[in-house]
Amino acid sequence: MATMKEWVLRHRPDGDVGPDDLEYVENAIPQLADGDVLLRTIYLSLDPTNRIWMSDRDQYMPPVRIGDRMRGGNICVVEQSRSDNLAPGDIVSYFGGWGTHSVTPAAMCKKLTAIPGVPLTAFQSVFGGTGITAWFGLKDVGQPKPGETVVVTSAAGAVGSIVCQLAKLEGCRVIGIAGGAEKCRWLVEELGIDGAIDYRSEDVGAALDRLCPDGIDVDFENVGGEIMDAIIARMNNHGRLALCGMIATYNDDGPVPGPRDFAPVLMHRLRIEGFIITDYMHRAQEAVEGLARLVVEGKLKWQDHVDQGLENALQSLDKLFTGGNRGKLLVQVSPEP
Structure with a gap:
């Protein structure tokens, strides 16, 4: 048998x-x-x-x-x-x-x-759910414009690292948040983003003030919790928060806390939108073709x-x-x- x-x-x-x-x-x-x-x-x-x-x-x-x-x-x-x-x-x-x-x-x-x-x-990363999530989460939900500042949490992760590069290709200033000096070095030196914050050794709010002096226009959110609170407090008018994940809360089966201060959402007219990859599977080929083109052109690393x-x-x-x-x-x- x-x-x-x-x-x-x-x-x-x-x-x-x-x-x-x-x-x-x-x-x-x-x-x-x-x-x-x-x-x-x-x-x-x-x-x-x-x-x-x-x-x-x-x-x-x-x-x-x-x-x-x-x-x-x-x-x-x-x-x-x-x-x-x-x-x-x-x-x-x-x-x-x-x-x-x-x-x-x-x-x-x-x-x-x-x-x-x-x-x-690659069929489970850049050409799979990872790449498709990054593509539609940034382009359809985040809707970045050239010259805007985009912050990506869990930036050295599977989705985050692709989002960082796609945002740079859109002409944005990109700041990544990750855990550890080596991940931050990789993001800046190898992926070419504008700055990285090590949440393990830095005060995230103070680092955002330093690296995003003109505020934040788009947050690609993978983490939630206190890091998301710090970002929301620094978002510009009509900023967009693409809520991809909240990994900081996944091991807590109790009620998930929301942002501590919702006032910036009102005062700065922010848009917070959660999304799931299954909403976009009917358009998956669109993302895969776009990602493949960037890989062939040498513009996208994973x-x-x-x-x-x-x-x-x-x-x-x-x-x-x-x-x-x-x-x-x-x-x-x-x-x-």
Whole structure:
């Protein structure tokens, strides 16, 4: 009997995700029905939203049920097929979760075409949900104009690092907020933004006053909490806050605090808009084509942080909440074909 390994949710975490909240188990691989394919996972995407899916709080999709496989995006290779649309050896993207294998209808998979000189991991970072989120969050929600000041939180992360570069290409002054001197150096020296703030060693408000003397026009917000408060207090009239994430609050399953002072929202006529990538998937090709053009032209850099082994996925996930990664966090589950 063929078997697979997978992580299943055992408890709703209380605060930080602990070793008792998920269990690494071995189960039989289901039989294929007509139209199904058997997939072997090559890469697993780890994202802050993994923590949201473990909770039963109000969210944009139902939470993972207790006893079910942990949710997540994958790049996979087809090992067996009972479909005319996919053949063994095809590479696909699939929302299969934290497992070594998946059986699914072929219609649930998206076949990927290799791009010469571009690593396979790019389909889960710059050409995947990461890049699509950055593209529409900045362009459609943030709507930056040349000469404006854009602040990006979690700027050295997967989405933030792409947003920083897209904002520079729009002709904006870009300030990134990240954790650690090395991340800040990378943002300024390698990505070419105008300034970076190390929230671990600097007073964020004072640093914003120094680096944004004319105020802030756009905030691409990934963090929330006190950092978002400091930004809102310094936004210009008709500023836009694109709310992509609030990672500072994801491990707190109690009520999430809002901004401490809403007066600037009124007085400066700010627009705060949350967005989710699923709202834009019908336009995904638009973003991918734009991002691909920038990559080919050498105008866009990205970085993948790849850990090894599905058995280590839980420890890897913690890096998203402690600042242990730079760029897109992935787990390599099995070798590339």
